[in-house]
Amino acid sequence: MPSAISTREHWIGSDQGQLFAQDWTPAGAHGEPILLLHDSLGCVTLWRDFPEHLAHATGRQVIAYDRLGFGRSERYPGALPLDFIDDEARRFFPLLRQHFGFERCVVFGHSVGGAMAVACAAQHGQACAVLITESAQAFVEHRTRDGIRAAELEFAREGQLERLRKYHDDKAFWVLRAWVDTWLSDDFSDWNLDAELAQVRCPILSLHGEQDEYGSAAHPERLTAVPGVPSQLRLLPDCGHVPHREQQPAVLQAVTEFLQHHLP
Template sequence: MSQSLPKLPSIQRVFLESIASSDPEGRFIEVNGIQTFYKLSIPQKHQQLLQQQQLIPNEPNKPVILLLHHILGNQYTWRLLMQPLADATGCHVIAYDRPTFGFTERPTHWEEGKNPYTQEASVEFVHQLISALGYEEKKISFVGVSAGGSISCRFAIKYPNLVHSLCLLAPSLKPEDQGPPPIGRHILGSAPGRLFLKAALYRYIPLTTLYHDCNSIPDWETVVKPNYRIPLTLPNFYESLSWLMKYFVPLEILPLKSYLARLPILYLSGDDDKYTHVDNHIEIYEEIRSVAPPDAKLEFKILNNCGHLPQDESPEEVFNSIVAFLNRVGI
């Protein structure tokens, strides 16, 4: 009787795993057939128990904190927040590379109805990831920046019973803020658009216009910029980004804002956000607050000398704001 040979991993998977192996804190897990790169930080007191071969205490009411990065970002953007958040809250903290970005696999084929490059697929991917990691019994405290904020909000609208709270950093909630206009998506989703992405992105990523002053970030030229650029050199990046644009449909969020307003929300905006002006953030927050119940736990804060990516420019203030907020709403 003949035996079938074991299925070999794709060249893309082998390459991604080889490159990612230089980061000892990173891990891979298969989620819906996609090899997904993520990092997990647990409180140091839990690490000490594990080193002593003791059980970690069961804390069923503690949420898991999930960090969602922006378009053209990756989990590296949370480097200054992960362990501090775990230690300060006693929660497990997860950051992952969304499909298309970072070291996560970029599928080139998919079954009908299972396109991984739609916005709704990004929302469902959160559900699948949390289950794959074994946290399906816990509620999620989201920390999402820009497009990560829109995915967090859409998840909260669809699965409110699974959400503990939302910490939104310069979130992209209006349709026009979530991505390029339809004509831009059409062009970038075409073969010529793909060539344009290849010619332009590596030179300009990370986009300095997303910051108040990128040169104020420690090790910007020597460490930070290269870590944002490395994924752009990996297999199928430009193809998958082009597909993301081709199939992009903005998430419906603000028409369903009454669902969001029932959840605890911390909304942070930089005073020098050149992508979504602070006045627009204030308008969106007030729109959500206008439909909130009397006992709603909603907070808004403006960060001084800060652009569209507060976790990079103002990590300490972001950390303090999140921890104080979570303590107030109960964690």
């Protein structure tokens, strides 16, 4: 029988507003916790049952939080800056570390959350034991922009913004525009993670769906090409942008085996 999971909700103060977080802790939890960073339209609720299953599979505490401006966290003050990926690691990762009291963690990010996970491992190397990316972007690719343009047209249809309001309430329009306007901006077109990846020293697992509509296999290939860093690339066949929902058993197995190997 799987171990019982206890879950708690948290409010974490910052100089810009409160963050909402939640943790899932199995009985007899061991080792470094896993910190989840969500995608561009995501939040804690949109991870659905994945955090609980991840806690069961690994025996580790799993922590997820809503970035400022998303989900149940407070509004973001103004427009999202172009350095928002590095800024997330610089400003908010230390607050989560302090609140939950961990010395080190496994940092796990989905989509742009994967880029933020890379930034966390680069800026806070002593605090990141393992880096896991899922469907992450390492640079701005034509496929990424094309996928965002297609999604923007979909959300322009009548009633589609209501899908976001269920999770982000009256912040939904800001969430959508923060995603679209940032990634389609000319000023963001040359963004990449090369400088951050050069600073990563912990083991890297990069998961990517072969049918990902927002990025080709060039992204995980770059993410796992850091010289001197043990890394593993897992391309998932018949899988799109959300492997933890589309192929959850394969994701859980890959993560569990990687952690068992690198964090015995």
